[in-house]
Amino acid sequence: MTQNVLAAIIFDLKFSYILAGWEGSAYDSRILSDALSRPRGLRIPEEFSDQGPANANELFNLRHSSLRITIERVFGILKKRFRVLDAEPFWNFQTQVDIVLACCIIYNHIMGVDPNDLLNQGLFEESDSDLIISTLTEREEREEAREWSAKRDEIAQTIMGKGNKEGTSKQFRWTKPMEHLFLEILAEEAQKGNKPSNSFKAFSINRVAEAISERFQVYCDAKHVENHLRTVKNQWQIICTIRDQSGFGWDDNMKMITCDRATYDATVIAHKKYEPFLNKSIDHYDEMALVVGKDMATGSFARTFADIDLDDDNIDSVPIDCENEATEEVITNVSSSSTSKRKRKKAQESVEDEQIKFVSEQLGEIANALKQFTADKTPHLYEEVMSMEIEGFDDDFLCSVFDYLVSHESEAKAFLVKSKKHIKIWLQKFSQG
Secondary structure (H helix, E strand, O other), rough: OEEEEEEOOOOOOOOEEEEEEEOOOOHHHHHHHHHHHHHHHOOOOOOOOOOOOHHHHHHHHHHHHHHHHHHHHHHHHHHHOOHHHOOOOOOOOOHHHHHHHHHHHHHHHHHOOOOOOOHHHHOOOOOOOOOHHHHOOOHHHHHHHHHHHHHHHHHHHHHHHOOOOOOOOOOOOOOOHHHHHHHHHHHHHHHOOOOOOHOOOHHHHHHHHHHHHHHOOOOOHHHHHHHHHHHHHHHHHHHHHHOOOOOOOEEEEEEEEEOHHHHHHHHHHHHHHHHHHOOEEOOHHHHHHHHHOOOOOOOOOOOOOOHHHHHHHHHHOOOOOOOOOHHHHHHHHHHHHHHHHEEEEEEEHHHHHHHHHHHHHHHHHHHHHHHHHHHOOOOHHHHHHHHHHHHHHHHHHHHHHHHHHHOOHHHHHHHOOOOHHHHHHHHHHHHHH
């Protein structure tokens, strides 16, 4: 599996933001949207200068052309310094993501300690192997271009300091009836084929915004709809994750994930966010399946610098202090959170023990079934054949029938399930050649 890496680089050739781990099949515009929507995600600076380009698009083009050279240079240095990034990976995907983040952190450290390092002088040439060959169809390229155009305009307005003047960033509260209408319209749009490459077309999003604004007499725009669509995708990913785990059942009539009390308690302790989807009917499940069900690229492995200290495996590690905060405060935070993390880990181990027990029982049943299936039926076949002697068949004839059936397995199986009457008819036909 390949991964996409989104990076933001400042003019002193340091990484200011990294998001690694999105699947290679995910579109760039979708990864950018994820980076912008994260709590500690990518932030676009506003323009503070009184002089400059006449409008937002001119400013965007100026910034983009200036930074493109810087970004290409930094990635060239990064890949030359850490050859592992250009090599064919042999680790699991999560480790590959961690390696990218680690290399970027070390690179930033080197730039801070020795910015005049010879390799940092930028003596590199972009090789042909680094060129990205598009695998999109013409239709997908057009759709991707439209998404990027909209995202570019949004970024340009933010840079100019106008991002919050349009009122699009105000908090919007979704009610149950709104969610129902939201899913109902998007499910209909998906069935019409207006969801190419797992991304809805702009007019489909606008249709939802207009319908909600009109029916509920509120101000709802495309941004509100897109944000809620990301929320639904996250909910669907949780549902799929739970269903893929052993120990959970599925009631298709009720559209409900089922489990026993012990599994429920252990799971809720380990994963509080799973609780709304356990032993409860999932509202609008079929509509959700149409709207986000076929979206396979989840970004579940995507991580930034801010996520490194959140993993259980890194409890004893201290993240690099990128904001010059006191080291003692970081150590205190890590220590205070370690107890709760150990509790979650114990709860998770309890769930895993239950899962192992369940798998062992299932394997035992399979082994018994295989044992019965492969048991030698020859003695039983002999008894059935020779029992027909009372029907007047000669002993030598029955022995020849038995030898024939032993060498013809399929006919022997059919013989064993026949009634006495049908066996007699079969033997009479057999005796006639």
